[in-house]
Amino acid sequence: MSYRDIFKDGLWNQNVVFAQLLAMCPTMAVTTTGTNGLGMGLATTVVLVASNMIVAAIRNLVSPQVRIPVFVVLIATLVTVVDMALNAWLHDLYKVLGLFIALIVVNCAILGRAEAFASNSPVLASAVDGLAMGLGFTGALTVIGLVRELLGSGTLFAQASLLLGPNFAFLETTVIPNYGGVLLMILPPGGFLVLGLLLALKRRLDARVSQTTPPAAAPVLEGS
Amino acid sequence: MMLDIAQVRDRLSYQGVSLGIFALLASAALGLANESTRDAIAAAEARDLAASLAQVLPAGSADNDLLKDTTEIVGAGGTATTVYRARKGGIATGAVFRVSERGYAGDIIVLMGVDTRGRLLGARVVKHAETPGLGDKIEAAKTKWILDFAGKSLGDPPAGKWGVKKDGGAFDQFAGATITPRAVVKAVKGGLEFFAAHRDEILGEKG
Numbered sequence: 001m002s003y004r005d006i007f008k009d010g011l012w013n014q015n016v017v018f019a020q021l022l023a024m025c026p027t028m029a030v031t032t033t034g035t036n037g038l039g040m041g042l043a044t045t046v047v048l049v050a051s052n053m054i055v056a057a058i059r060n061l062v063s064p065q066v067r068i069p070v071f072v073v074l075i076a077t078l079v080t081v082v083d084m085a086l087n088a089w090l091h092d093l094y095k096v097l098g099l100f101i102a103l104i105v106v107n108c109a110i111l112g113r114a115e116a117f118a119s120n121s122p123v124l125a126s127a128v129d130g131l132a133m134g135l136g137f138t139g140a141l142t143v144i145g146l147v148r149e150l151l152g153s154g155t156l157f158a159q160a161s162l163l164l165g166p167n168f169a170f171l172e173t174t175v176i177p178n179y180g181g182v183l184l185m186i187l188p189p190g191g192f193l194v195l196g197l198l199l200a201l202k203r204r205l206d207a208r209v210s211q212t213t214p215p216a217a218a219p220v221l222e223g224s
Numbered sequence: 225m226m227l228d229i230a231q232v233r234d235r236l237s238y239q240g241v242s243l244g245i246f247a248l249l250a251s252a253a254l255g256l257a258n259e260s261t262r263d264a265i266a267a268a269e270a271r272d273l274a275a276s277l278a279q280v281l282p283a284g285s286a287d288n289d290l291l292k293d294t295t296e297i298v299g300a301g302g303t304a305t306t307v308y309r310a311r312k313g314g315i316a317t318g319a320v321f322r323v324s325e326r327g328y329a330g331d332i333i334v335l336m337g338v339d340t341r342g343r344l345l346g347a348r349v350v351k352h353a354e355t356p357g358l359g360d361k362i363e364a365a366k367t368k369w370i371l372d373f374a375g376k377s378l379g380d381p382p383a384g385k386w387g388v389k390k391d392g393g394a395f396d397q398f399a400g401a402t403i404t405p406r407a408v409v410k411a412v413k414g415g416l417e418f419f420a421a422h423r424d425e426i427l428g429e430k431g
Binding site: 030032033036060061062063064065066069070073074076077080081084085087088089091095149152153159162181183186187 | 229230233234238239242243246247250253254257258260261264265268271272355356357358365366399400
């Protein structure tokens with residue numbers, strides 16, 4: 001499997017949220033704004049890359065029969081160490097991301113990637129897979145967050161400067177001033193609605209691509 | 225070597241021992257991480273506390289180290305509250321303490337500063353788990369709502385008005401979140417009552 005395929009899978013074909021439908025708990029919990037989705041996605045990506053690499057490195061030492069408890073202990077340890085390290089040495093960032101880091105433990109996508117990819121792949125490929133899956137997850141959460149935020153509060157990337165620093169204050173946009181807001185979108189049902197609609201949209205795009213690809217490919221072949 | 229591992233991997237003893245070793249390594253890593261981050265985390269939390277204390281006390285109202293000038297007061301509910309005393313030139317100017325009230329999702333912890341006459345100097349929500357985008361408007365970083373509490377006291381607004389507008393009180397609620405601001409108002413009122421009941425103890429003055 002080429003790195004290009006790994007990225008294609010992570011970002012689109014096997015996207016954690018839109019294709020595998022994993023990690024629903026953090027997805028519903030944090031996607032009330034685009035900024036929150038982005039923060040959760042980035043924190044998850046870091047943990048996913050690290051856990052994939054360690055799992056790949058020890059994959060030959062672990063018996064298949066006890067691999068699940070080993071991976072669970074490993075991921076829980078990793079998340080706790082990251083949590084402590086951020087709290088101690090990057091305290092300001094921790095105050096913003098702290099909520100997300102604890103939630104990563106319940107993200108079954110991490111165990112899913114350890115199981116489906118890293119436990120039978122080399123370290124580098126596993127790191128790339130973690131990165132691709134993490135970025136795909138980040139993208140999905142950010143998009144869901146932005147849609148919910150736009151419909152629910154009429155803003156985009158509110159409080160982005162708290163997460164990314166004052167240089168990113170330009171991202172904070174109020175699209176609809178004095179907007180009363182659709183409360184439903186902020187609450188969990190809104191998360192399911194938006195996810196469902198985006199999922200349908202992705203299926204639709206996929207279906208269109210697979211329909212149009214053969215005729216589109218033919219003229220290119222003739223021309224070249 | 226690879227072959228050897230593949231052969232023994234299926235043995236129960238190898239599985240048990242390897243699981244034990246991984247658990248041991250994980251515990252060692254956690255212990256090491258805890259050991260090396262503990263001081264830095266404690267220092268960071270003390271800095272946070274000092275920063276939030278400074279937010280609920282007007283600048284220049286204290287010249288002592290509040291983190292060291294504390295007292296434990298047992299309130300009506302039987303729980304002990306840590307009170308940070310503010311002094312200027314040795315004379316008590318006020319006190320800072322935490323109050324908590326059950327919100328929509330878990331306890332909301334409010335830090336409040338009160339002057340010697342029981343007037344609120346400032347209040348800040350320091351910890352909560354309210355709905356992001358709705359209940360989190362009680363944070364000073366998100367909206368100015370909590371700033372309106374400064375200057376209030378038990379008689380201002382009158383006792384009957386210490387509630388959100390929906391309940392006939394004087395404080396705004398948010399669209400979609402009534403329970404959260406209601407809990408904060410209740411917490412602050414409870415804090416003022418606590419101060420009134422234990423004023424002399426809190427300020428360290430003999431009655």
